[in-house]
Amino acid sequence: MPIGVVGVVLLLIIPLPAAMLDVLIVVNISLSLVVLLTSMYVKRPLDFSVFPSLLLVLTLFRLGLNVASTRLVLKDGYAGEVINAFGHFVVGGSLVIGLVIFLILVVIQFAVITNGAGRVAEVGARFTLDAMPGKQMAIDADLNAGLIDEDTARRRRADVGAEADFYGAMDGGSKFVKGDAIAGIVITVINLIGGFAVGMLQMGMSAGEAIEKFSLLTVGDGLVTQIPALLMSVSTGLIVTRATSESDMGTTAGNQLTQSRMALQIAGAAAIGLALVPGMPKIPFVLVGAALLLAAQRAKSAEATAAEVAATEPVTAANPDTPEALIEQMRVPALEILLAPDLVDLVGSGTEADLLSRVRALRRKIALELGVVVPPVRTRDSVDLPRSTYVVRIAGVEVGRGEAPAGRLLALGDNLDGIGGTAVVEPVFGLPGKWIPSELRSAAEMVGATVVDRVSVLITHLGAIIESNAGRLLSREDVRVLTEGVKAVNPSVVDELVPGLLSLGEVQRVLQGLLAEQVPIRDLGRIYEGLTLRAKVSTDPESLVEAARTALGPALAAPYARDGAIGVVTLDGGLEQTLLESVRPGPDGSQLLIDPVRADRLLSAARRVVSTAENAGHDVVLVCAPGLRPALRRTVSLGMPGLAVLSYPEVTNSGLRIETRGVIEDAHALAAGR
Incomplete structure (x- = not known):
């Protein structure tokens, strides 16, 4: 193609012999015919995406041939056998017939095909650009619903972008065809006048002889260039009017007619x-x-x-009672959002408040923060739900429920008494608020309230549910995919650990244990290194989790640090020793073997100390001995699920400044059983 373009440019400068011009004219007509037939056989316009550029090159080629033939006609009165045949045999040697046929071809090309194709290309480009956001959102919706994978979504987005570029190029490319038609008329008129002048002034011909000789050659030259130009015009019209189908144009037309x-x-x-x-x-x-x-x-x-x-074939696909159909209906989605019928407007709104696009952004955020890929979130409506209600399910079990009334905003603050609305409690943080009409947003912001839209409320609730249940959402297939990702960059660690020391199921259990404590698993390479060392000694799940925590090191304490310091709450020495002596192994890990009364007193004491520190504006974590940490965390999570429990090495090795914000002192009460 580059050599051909350079050759076209040379046509405008270097004179050609008549024999070479004959060959190039035949090539021009043949290429135009190939382009026409190709445009009929493609199944969709994007399959011939090079057409706009090809249109420009072939148009330049025809104009170059026009210049070369004009040079030969005016110089030698002979431009090869092809032009001579068109001037004498095709039109019967009649100038009038030749001019009429030429003008008819020009009118067909310029007034009919070119104008129509240009208009279709312009409208197609405009509609394609306008439809791009909707198509992109439809792809995102299919991806979030799990109907397609990431590779398919990426390919569809590329097709949408390519389609917009193609129709934009065709909008400009149609102008080449229109300009070519105008240039054909102008060049023919110039050749008629120039040939008449050359014949009379330079060759000494009479007026009749000059007209007979040069006019027939000019008409032949015009017909030779207008026929491929007409073929390219038809090709342009076929491409811009071609709809995507499963077969070529001939088959489709035959079937539909x-x-x-x-x-x-x-x-x-x-x-x-x-x-x-x-x-x-x-x-x-x-x-x-x-x-x-x-x-x-x-x-x-x-x-x-x-x-x-159709009557003799068994209708297995449409029968809802077949085993395949029943199995498909029985499949339980890992994560699901049910919307009341009046909340369906949250899906596919085409704005920043679109639920599906926000869910996708949430999945990306959690993947980057926790290192776990959240499964596709299935979103559907349910007529069984009360108005304005949504429900979040994990493995078919309801884990969260909330409200998002249509036309309302959630205002959070303490000075909302003067603003009309329905009082509620925010589902994630337990803050008091009101669902207010949208028109009262400015009034709520003026009294210092934080105003949140419905989708943000639902997404915040969904994010909290996913983070607290990340361990449940981590499937064995997810672990396999994550392990393959580690193997791609650190194969030696994976080869040593799986399956030689631990199975995928055991690795899954360790990762679930980390996620249950809100520990990110992004640094899988370091986690696997810690598991490799510990698994050679013991495969106890709890010890493996502690080994993984040790491998992560400072990353455990970093989320709770403020300005290079971490606030801690510790146990009284006597209390810690008593709790260590009460640790007993169990099927689900170590437990504190204390009676409910003592456990309640321990939680009450911890709650008082932590509340005092938080009221003073300090975020704290509970720190204890490594051997006590797993059992103490299980006990503390019963009454204070948001309190992080770290071991002494995890805090001291973090490089942070340790600030003690309180000590839990209840050793005598626990020892005496009071």
Whole structure:
């Protein structure tokens, strides 16, 4: 192609011999015919995406041939056998016939095909650009619903972008065809005048001889260039009007034109009826009418055969009681959002408040923060839910419920008494608030309230649910995919750990244990290194989790640090020793073997100390001995699920400044059982 473009440019400068011009003219006509047929056989316009650039190159090629032929006609009065044949044989050697045919071709190309193709290209480009956001959102919706994978979504987005670029290029490319038609007229007029002048002034011909010789050559030259130009114009019209289908244009046209037997029968009867009109030729109308009736009969037979085949085939796909259909209905989605019918407007709104796009952003955020890929969130409506209600399910079990009334905003603050609305408690942080009408947003913001839209409320609730249940959402298949990702960059660690020391199920259990304590698993390589060392000694799940925590090191304490310091709450020495002596192994890990009264006193004491520190504006974590940490965390999580429990090494090795904010002192009460 680059060599061809350079050759086209040389056509404008270097004179060509007549034999070479004949070859190039044939190449021009053949290429135009190939482009026309290709545009008919493609199944969708994007399959011929090079067409706009090809249109420009072939247009330049024709103009170069125009210049080369004009040079030969005016210089030698001879431009090769092809032009000579078109000037004498094709038009019968008649200047008038040649000019009429040339003008007809120009009118067909310029006034009909080019104008129509240009308008279609302009409208197609505008509509394609306008439809891009909707198509992109539909792809995102399918991705979030789990109907397609990431690779398919990426390919579809590329197709949407390519389609917009293609129709934008065709909008400009159609101007090449229009300019080519105008240039053909102008060049022909110039050649007529120039040939007449050269024949009379330079060659000494009479006016009649000059007109006869040069005008026929000029008309032949015009016809030679206008025929491929007409083919390219038709190709342009076919491409911009081509709709995506499963077959080429000929097959599609044949199938659709014969889909109505009645239309074919009426057309055939009308053609035979016209044969009965006096003066009309009988044979052509009878032949065409009989062909249409035969086509109608064959279409009827094909339709009857298809109906018989459909009747004899078992309708297994449409039967909802087949094992395959039942299995599909039985499949439980890992994560699901149910919306009341009046909340369906949250989906596919095409704005920043679109639920599906926000869910996708949430999945990306959690993946970057926790290192776990959240499964696709299935979103559907349910007529069983009360108005304005949404429900979040994990593995088919309801884990959260909230409200998002239509036309309302959630205002959070303490000074909302003067603002009308429905009082509620925010589902994640337990803050008091009100669902207020949208028009009261400014009033709520003026009294210092934080105003949140409905989708943000639902997404915040969903995010909290996912983070607290991340361990449940981590499937064994997810672990396999994550392990393969580690193997791609650190193969030695994975090869040593899985399956030689631990199975995927055991690795999954460790990762679930980390996620249950809100420990990110992004640094899987370091986690696997810690597991490799510990698994050679013991495969106890609790010890493996502690080994993984030790491998993560400072990353455990970093989320709770403020300005290079971490606030801690510790246990009184006597209390810690008593709790260590009460640790007993269990099937689900170590437990504190103390009675409920003592456990309640421990939680009450911890709650008082932590509340005092938080009221003073300090965020704290509970720190204890490594051997006590797992059992103490299980006990503390019963009454204070948001309190992090770290071991001494996890805090001291973090490099942070340790600030003690309180000590839990209840050793005597626990020892005496009071």
